[in-house]
Amino acid sequence: MDVLNARLEALERAVLSAGGGTNNTENMSEQIAYIERRLGQVLADHTPLAQGLEKYTKLKGVIDGDGDLDLSRQLLGVGAKVELVLLNDSAVHTLADLRAIRDLQSNISQPEYAAAAKLLPKARQLEQQHTEQAGELRRAVADISSVVDRYHAETEALSELFVRWDQILTGIEREVSELEAASPVFPSSRR
Secondary structure: OHHHHHHHHHHHHHHHHHOOOOOOOOOHHHHHHHHHHHHHHHHHHOHHHHHHHHHHHHHHHHHHOOOOHHHHHHHOOHHHHHHHHHHHHHHHHHHHHHHHHHHHHHHHOOHHHHHHHHHHHHHHHHHHHHHHHHHHHHHHHHHHHHHHHHHHHHHHHHHHHHHHHHHHHHHHHHHHHHHHHHOOOOHHHOO
16 A cells, blocks of 8 residues: 555655646646636636536437437537537637746736827837938949048059159169269269
8 A cells, every 4th residue: 555655645746846836736636626617717717618618418328329329429510529529620720829828917907008199100210310321422432432542542642652762763763873883083983
């Protein structure tokens, strides 16, 4: 008997730890009671779910196949069973969607959103100013690029002039040196 109790306690701990610790229950019966209370609260908040569960409870014996098989076929056809299963499936999705919406409700109802509608004309005005400033910036960048291009072109032209003048001056100096070397008039320049 002790082995059975130990296994039952281990199972309860495993189930409770897998549940994410949403409540502080010590055994399985408390956990079941907690789940039933939460289900009651959800059903109270969402009437369509409560109605679907009530319909399912009434027809559970027929849907699950408990009882006479011929009676089940006569009372509820396959299409009706499929419809009930789909109703239950859509209810689960609806419940998940409602929970997500409820969790986001605090974010949606911020006072800043109410003020946003009042600030829309000012935002449009700022957007227009931004568009104009962006156009001015593009024009200024184009003007600056043009000035920089002209500067580079003029600098390159001046560099070519300086190189040419240097070549001319070097040539003149060479000719002067040759003339000085060939001429007897400048004896002091020979060495």
